[in-house]
Amino acid sequence: MKLPIFLDNHSTTPMDPRVLDTMLPYFVEKFGNAASRNHAFGWAAEEAVEQARKQIAKLIKADPKEIVFTSGATESDNLAIKGVLEMYKEKGDHIITSSTEHRAVLDTVKSLEGKGKAVATYLSVDKFGMVNPEDVRKAITEKTILISIMLANNEIGTINPVKEIGKIAKEKGILFHCDATQGVGKIPVDVQDMGIDLMSFTSHKMYGPKGVGALYVRKKNPRVRIAAQMDGGGHERGMRSGTLPVPLIVGFGKACELCEQEMAKDTARLIAMRDRLEASIMKALEESYLNGHPTNRLPGNLNISFAYVEGESLLMGMKDIALSSGSACTSATLEPSYVLRALGVGTELAHSSIRFGLGRFNTDDEIDYTIKKVIEIVTKLREMSPLYEMAKEGVDLKSVQWAAH
């Protein structure tokens, strides 16, 4: 076993070596521009791009022509939301989204609101982080033109009832955008069955290269149109100008193909490891709380709050394991996780959360090591915690007058 261990697979994933192998010829040897229609270099590049488009479309049960390449999920979210708002502004300006969306969605919506181009409803979620489809229905107004709800949450892994939301969107004739960044490649996604009109996803969350993503844009029933957000050569059927990064796209395609072929195997392995990690930690450490849905969540996700200890110090005590925390001290904003807060998790427990993100390349040995380390460090830091001491003495921490600062 090699240290450090990477258990932060929601932030990014290591690239699968098989993906790299398919990319290599497209840097030096087959370097052509896929938009060059008049020579062999361009044709080779175009062929490679179209092959990748097929592999990607197949994974999500779409038509290859419905795939628009972007630089990643953030750009896809921006393009979908801004593109729809601009294209359909005559019809209305109301967006329905949820409070636990990724910042790429929330900040895009807020930016539109700030410019007076949109009015948004932010749906709250239940204690497991799930959007209630009936809340979506109730929030619809005559001016609603877009529903944007994520497939799976990046912090707690909770999977939303996307199919039910898609059905409501269809019924009401409203476009449905799904940020599926964390879900595609990990769980089965079928844009037809789920009634998705636009879907954002990215390569580097599924063992492909960074710097490339896609926006699925439905072509039929209905034919979705979006206003381009970048002017230029009119690539990607006019929706996203810019020369295509052929090697990245080739890698993205291969990554999708591998995810499709190995999903069942990967899922079974990840769930077994994740459940063992969860059970061992919970059994050894009292007052550890699972954040997110107990069963309906991503196979590799485990998010736990350890009462009386602070997240950043936990990470510091496990330096040879790459993890993430909802603690304010680990965020740029110095606020604890807004996702955990939206679930109704208390601020103090949000500060105490750790996200374990398991992926294709983690091993049982790594999980054993992690279990041992987590138990060690939580025990050590609780010994050091005045809150733990008080709780053990029977003091009700909620009754204490804290000098907030």
Next chain:
Amino acid sequence: MAYSDKVVDHFNNPRNMGSFKKDEEGVGTGMVGAPECGDVMKLQIKVQNDTIVDAKFKTFGCGSAIASSSLATEWLKGKTIDEAQKIKNTDIVQELNLPPVKIHCSVLAEDAIKAALADYQKKADGALIDAK
């Protein structure tokens, strides 16, 4: 964010971690911070003849908060009450090489020192009144 070697050292080998009994003679206890802010420090001093002979801490917080309070106990030992009053958060920042986002940890440590000293003073004054 990378931590300074001194922060890492205090975090891995905390000095004077633990507690005195609050009602023990000559003990002053300071508790500052709040759980919802992500840090709570408890700092205790034991005073004999106006000199701090021992100090202990317990901290809920990030590595820099733990290091700041650990360092504070180290500095407090052997100081007189007056000398202890003069410990400034900026001294802690300098010693631990804390980045700007962690300055509040040093402020909290200074507050904890002040609170422990005030608690000791209050108890000592009370004992004096009782004796009279």
